[in-house]
């Protein structure tokens with residue numbers, strides 16, 4: 001039989017058909033993708049517009065009479081979304097590492113204030129207060145301290161010089177200091193630190209007195225973890241600050257760190273009761289290092305539970321007469337101490353790694369907004 005098309009023509013025709021089909025398919029699917037892209041971009045700009053209608057945390061916190069803040073690292077301040085989110089949302093910053101003994105006083109006759117200066121200047125430029133963290137701690141100490149062999153008088157001179165130099169430099173610029181950090185051990189005893197060994201238990205009282213001499217207007221805090229609710233450590237911290245207060249030592253409050261795990265949420269009633277007994281001593285409380293870690297990757301349910309913990313903790317603070325600040329240990333999951341220190345855990349803060357607000361952020365907004373509307 002004579003074929004009108006040769007087999008070769010037929011094969012070419014099929015190939016051509018397939019190619020035309022692919023090209024047409026590509027054009028159609030490209031159009032679909034373009035449509036999708038433009039819908040997404042419309043949605044994104046609508047979300048942005050809605051977000052602009054929500055007041056920042058700091059505005060709502062101010063209406064509720066508390067400060068709201070975050071720990072910061074100086075080197076990230078040059079990253080635009082980091083700086084913009086900080087200045088928009090918060091009115092108090094804590095120096096995460098910049099003022100610890102090792103970075104700020106690396107050798108006996110050398111102080112390095114660059115990072116702390118940058119944080120304090122940023123805060124001032126954006127109408128924020130600063131919490132100085134921390135004058136006396138057993139971690140992040142330089143070798144000249146950890147390996148130093150000094151007499152008791154020399155230890156006192158070293159600590160006095162350190163506190164006087166650091167606090168004086170930021171006189172009237174740093175609003176509150178974590179003067180002594182984590183001096184109580186988990187069993188409620190005084191932690192065995194270089195300061196206890198070198199000076200004796202009175203190093204705590206002396207640190208508060210020297211800080212007060214250097215800046216009489218600064219608020220002075222004792223800061224610790226595991227002491228927010230009930231228990232042996234919480235009682236030991238209570239007894240320590242009670243003794244200090246009754247002996248006339250210049251202490252204004254207690255900082256409760258609150259590094260929480262989703263797996264063991266706190267008992268909020270116990271925290272409220274602890275805030276109250278500290279109030280009875282005439283002391284402020286500040287939530288100083290809040291974060292809520294969870295196993296990663298986070299599920300939607302995890303993030304909802306996390307948001308509830310942030311919400312409940314803020315409720316406790318707002319309901320207490322003496323809770324003056326609510327500070328988180330960072331704000332973006334991009335920069336948090338959690339994954340390095342707790343492998344397998346993360347996502348502990350209120351903005352994700354791309355600076356998008358998480359459920360926890362909206363939980364804080366809603367608590368503050370509800371209470372603003374009640375007033």
Ligand code: G3I
Nearest residue numbers: 096097103133134139140181225257259289329336337341
């Ligand atoms: O700055 C050095 C750098 O020079 C060096 O190259 C690098 C190598 O590891 O280390 C850098 O220091 C690190 C420092 O953070 C600054 O990034 C330390 O290794 C690291 O251990 C240190 O971790 C800090 C930790 O305290 C130290 O114990 C965390 O960032 C900080 O978030 C954490 O904060 C503490 C509070 O002060 C007290 N309450 C608990 C809280 C969490 O542990």
